Amino acid sequence: MGFYGDLLRSPGERSAVGDPIFTADDIGPGLEVHRLLAWWPDAAWVDRKVGPPETSTLVRVLGAAQTAIPQLSGSRLFGGLAQRALVFDLKQFRRYQQGxxxxxxxxxxxxxxxxxxxxxxxxxxxxxxxxxxxxxxxxxxxxxxxxxxxxxxxxxxxxxxxxxxxxxxxxxxxxxxxxxxxxxxxxxxxxxxxxxxxxxxxxxxxxxxxxxxxxxxxxxxxxxxxxxxxxxxxxxxxx
Structure with a gap:
């Protein structure tokens, strides 16, 4: 099994202590927020409890992240994944793509x-x-x-x-x-x-x-x- 998780963590973080306690406020512009917003329509399609994003909401990109995170983390699409884990995944994705x-x-x-x-x-x-x-x-x-x-x-x-x-x-x-x-x-x-x-x-x-x-x-x-x-x-x- 290939392991590369340590390569996608920011300096100073240690695998042994678990995921950092991220919140929606920690979502960065660019790749992180755009991948989050790409997930949102799919989550709404899979789980009726998730309200679909409106065009006016998506225009306010970082503001939309504040609304999307609590809905997505509790949705069936993400199986109840904790908010901090969901944000951590976004950051790993950005670090891999941009670095x-x-x-x-x-x-x-x-x-x-x-x-x-x-x-x-x-x-x-x-x-x-x-x-x-x-x-x-x-x-x-x-x-x-x-x-x-x-x-x-x-x-x-x-x-x-x-x-x-x-x-x-x-x-x-x-x-x-x-x-x-x-x-x-x-x-x-x-x-x-x-x-x-x-x-x-x-x-x-x-x-x-x-x-x-x-x-x-x-x-x-x-x-x-x-x-x-x-x-x-x-x-x-x-x-």
Whole structure:
């Protein structure tokens, strides 16, 4: 299992003491607030208790964050995730996207685990962004299946357009040779936002949209999906 959490923390924070006690006031401008506001309509669609954002609210970007955080953290989409954890996730996301050193170091940490014996790479959430870019930089790896869960790879301006290598003609770099099978498993109520990444990566990508009401970042429902098992088994027995 690749670990890169320490690379996405601000200096002075220690993993052992848990998440910093963030509030909505700590949400920064730019990537943090824009990803939060991208989640809001999906949360309202999944959970009727969450009021949808109004156009006038979204215009006041940072002010909208004050309204969005308490609604999203208590929504079914995020499975009751604490407000401080939700804000902490936004900050980790921004640090990875904007900091060249954390990005490179995280890809290196994951890439070291993909050896000549690796046949299947499973990826979740932001980890799918890191692992896909690690695979794309390793043209001679032997992996035969890449299975991603709850992935934000398809979100255009926040994620996809910022990938390295940079997408060309709206097409992302396939992270391997033609032998690799890609399986993207999304849940109708997860935080992936853009469920279908096949338009971004081409016909070798298979999409499976499940309906298992998985809480945010929970893996069990994804790992017990039939197509997930088939993709993993196929990669283990290929070549």
């Amino acid at each position: 060249p050193h954390p990005r490179a170091e995280a890809r290196t940490a994951v890439g070291k685990l993909i050896t000549a014996e690796s046949r299947v790479v499973t990826e979740q959430a932001v980890g799918s962004v890191i692992a896909d870019q690690a695979l794309a930089s390793m043209p001679h790896h032997q992996a035969r299946a890449r299975v991603i869960f709850d992935s934000p790879l398809g979100i255009a301006n926040l994620i996809f357009d910022r990938l390295a290598p940079t997408p060309r003609d709206r097409s992302g770099t396939w992270p391997s040779s033609d032998d690799l099978v890609g399986m993207n498993v999304a849940d109708r109520s997860d935080v992936a936002l853009e469920k279908y990444v096949r338009p971004r990566f081409g016909p070798r990508e298979i999409n499976d949209v499940a309906n298992n009401c998985a809480p945010a970042y929970a893996l069990t429902a994804y790992l017990t999906d039939e197509l997930t098992g088939a993709a993993i088994a196929g990669g283990m027995h290929a070549g």
